[in-house]
Amino acid sequence: VPFPDPADALREQERARQGCQLCKLCKSRTNVAFGSGNARARLMVVGEGPGEEEDRQGLPFVGRAGQLLTKMLASVGFDRERDCYIANVVKCRPERNRNPEPDEVAACSPFLMAQIDTIGPHVILALGNFAAQTLLGTKEGITRLRGKTYQYRASVLVPTFHPAFLLRNPGPEFRRMAWDDLKLARREYDARSGDGPR
Numbered sequence: 001v002p003f004p005d006p007a008d009a010l011r012e013q014e015r016a017r018q019g020c021q022l023c024k025l026c027k028s029r030t031n032v033a034f035g036s037g038n039a040r041a042r043l044m045v046v047g048e049g050p051g052e053e054e055d056r057q058g059l060p061f062v063g064r065a066g067q068l069l070t071k072m073l074a075s076v077g078f079d080r081e082r083d084c085y086i087a088n089v090v091k092c093r094p095e096r097n098r099n100p101e102p103d104e105v106a107a108c109s110p111f112l113m114a115q116i117d118t119i120g121p122h123v124i125l126a127l128g129n130f131a132a133q134t135l136l137g138t139k140e141g142i143t144r145l146r147g148k149t150y151q152y153r154a155s156v157l158v159p160t161f162h163p164a165f166l167l168r169n170p171g172p173e174f175r176r177m178a179w180d181d182l183k184l185a186r187r188e189y190d191a192r193s194g195d196g197p198r
């Protein structure tokens with residue numbers, strides 16, 4: 001089939017990861033949280049890795065940080081199910097929410113790349129140090145990276161703070177910067193997409 005349905009392609013990619021044993025995270029995970037949302041979305045959101053609730057449900061961003069993410073997206077008019085596809089750099093929960101290790105990222109990042117290639121998002125919102133540094137191949141911190149756009153393959157990448165960071169640092173200054181980044185993502189999206197998903 002020359003143009004497979006992206007939803008079918010993602011379902012097949014997800015199916016292929018069930019029971020994955022490519023890295024040591026398989027020993028402690030309950031479920032693989034592969035991704036969720038609209039396969040035809042023009043906005044893709046990339047986080048770090050599943051937390052406890054994500055591990056339980058096998059879905060990304062369904063815990064407290066996920067609830068804040070849903071509100072952040074809605075604040076600039078994005079419906080998370082209709083307008084976005086959401087995934088993480090690693091699909092299995094690192095124990096006690098530690099950072100994923102380089103071998104785990106190396107094992108899992110081909111599946112993030114496949115998701116990005118399947119969806120072909122116009123805009124990628126990278127949440128936090130880990131997603132931004134992994135996708136951009138830099139050690140620069142999110143405070144320096146955010147507020148600007150970057151080319152990532154065929155997409156425009158917008159880095160911003162991770163919602164879990166915003167929950168831990170509830171001051172207005174971080175919220176304001178995140179809001180600026182979301183508006184930047186919205187402008188980039190509107191400039192490339194017209195309205196609505198494909």
Ligand code: URA
Nearest residue numbers: 047048049050060061
């Ligand atoms: N934090 C992440 O980076 N990803 C999730 O899915 C949940 C919390």
